[in-house]
Amino acid sequence: MVGENDYKNASLTEVAEMAGVSIATVSRVINKNSNVNPETRAKVEKAIKALNYRPNRVAKRLRNKNASSNLLGVLIPDIQNPFYVDVLRGIEDIASANNYALIMCNFSQDEKKEEMYLDILQSESIDGLIAAPAHENDQKVIGIVNSGLPIVCVDRGLANVDVDLVLVENRAGAYSAVDHLAKKGYKRIAYISGMKQIPSSQQREKGYIDALRDHGIEIDSDLIKYGDSRHESSTKLCEELLDMPNPPDAIFTGNNLITLGALETIHKRGLKIPEDVAIVGFDDMYWSISLNPPLTAVRQPAYEIGKRAAELLIQRINDSSRSVVNMILKTELMVRSST
């Protein structure tokens, strides 16, 4: 009978027993750094194979508190947002190429959950962390920075804290979108923002306002709506905008999910884009071209953000004294037919 024991995880002790050596020797064989007699090595390797031995990562981490555990943490605010999924892919490709496993935590824009996950990550003895903090004054994340754990922030920075950072030119990106709308002749341009406390939301609002100002368009605060970055809230906010006595002729949406929510509302009302209302979104998606109509959008290099962040993190792990890097990537306005 093929019993359960066939699959039981063998330990160093069992390997040592089978090979007739001490566990120290087995460990030396595995971590090829030290001298061991070729014959002994052969015996041990045979036993390892026979028992299908795999080192226990938990024990390894406990013992090697300060050495590498080959484990990185990732903390992201919203797995439903395709932007973060692309960031994640970038991280994952670099991580697995460098033999790091990922423990991925999604806090769904919920600070309580964020705290829980940060606790868990810390007590898992990860080598380093890539995080998009809930907001600029995220004390939990700041605490981690101060603890000395290698960390790279993505998409969102921290106020008054020097930390490795990868993000995009949010202000400039938003500016290019609104500038484009203004040049096309739209006058009442609305902005549906993500959560107000997120740095990127603030930067994008700044770009929006700067662009309006440069075009001599008066800022109407009724045209600025703050959501929670979730699809449901953005459909509602878009409805509010369209219900105004003097509704906007164009909408700039602050992120992926907001764009999709706004589109849904516009379509439900049977309005024509861009004739009745134009729309530009922050965040491009690879299927933006298949939307109705093909969407004009500010493209962020999401995959590259993740890639760069992972590279920075691994560098930081290997050299904790290297100077702090803030990497600001460019955005690109993809003009299609929604404007």
Next chain:
Amino acid sequence: MVGENDYKNASLTEVAEMAGVSIATVSRVINKNSNVNPETRAKVEKAIKALNYRPNRVAKRLRNKNASSNLLGVLIPDIQNPFYVDVLRGIEDIASANNYALIMCNFSQDEKKEEMYLDILQSESIDGLIAAPAHENDQKVIGIVNSGLPIVCVDRGLANVDVDLVLVENRAGAYSAVDHLAKKGYKRIAYISGMKQIPSSQQREKGYIDALRDHGIEIDSDLIKYGDSRHESSTKLCEELLDMPNPPDAIFTGNNLITLGALETIHKRGLKIPEDVAIVGFDDMYWSISLNPPLTAVRQPAYEIGKRAAELLIQRINDSSRSVVNMILKTELMVRSST
């Protein structure tokens, strides 16, 4: 100076020292199950607070080999596919409500990566695993089933292995899509499948063929294309279909990503949907209504799949002897204007 030590993780020993008791007592205070004098408890709790003590999960897992480590593994084939993201959300909601953390692994349809992640998960002493195996004869996953680790498969089953399983009626779902097309009068209906070795692809093909047969439509094997479930491959396969001397008048796409790829190709060619070619996708997305045109699709309850799987897994962890459950959820055809 606020130094690094302020944030250093305290250990049981330090708490015990500060409170003037043994580590066993501290442990008892933390794991509220056993008797300890109220005064002692107060002293210990004060020390815990003062040192900001948090139990080390790694040590806990190592010690409690057989007890709960409050850690679940999730192994998914493709994080870029919104279907799996929704499954993940369902899993995560249940997991975090039950105090389980998630270690999430995405193998990008790459069996080498899958193997690596399964190794890692096993050696992390997880309590249980939710996995979508690479294919029906995935020996690595079968090995895990045999090892006795609690596991629930989602979306894809295993041949000849009794294991908890949550999936949808793939055959019936595909049937309803193709039946719908046939009733609408389409005669040359193509199928762009995901990876051939995935059980769900096979089941959907079966549904496709059964529906055609029931409508007396002859099966043309040139109209069946097999991709790798990635966006790039599906654009190419769609091109091949449209380039045929006798091209299809309707396409049934095997999953989310394939649908988006096919749409892209059709739009690039300036073809009208559904006049020039109709399309039904397997997998609905919450923004399907915003596509051009609003997409007719077979909806899978992805979130619920994840939720049910996590519930089953937790049950299994708590009672390894309960009988195996295969849960088959219904699909729903969302008729919009792409057909």
Next chain:
DNA sequence: AAAAAAATTGTAAACGTTTTTATTGCAATG
């Protein structure tokens, strides 16, 4: 008041590693 029972706390082992230190055997040196 002595014995028994119950409550509280402490001691030590164990989980599976890595690594420091100690031991062994053997060749080279004087």
Next chain:
DNA sequence: CATTGCAATAAAAACGTTTACAATTTTTTT
């Protein structure tokens, strides 16, 4: 031949927990 040096290996400690068991104190019973 006695000493030294080196290579190979073993022994033991440590990482931070939980828990079985032992020891102590307090309470109850007789």
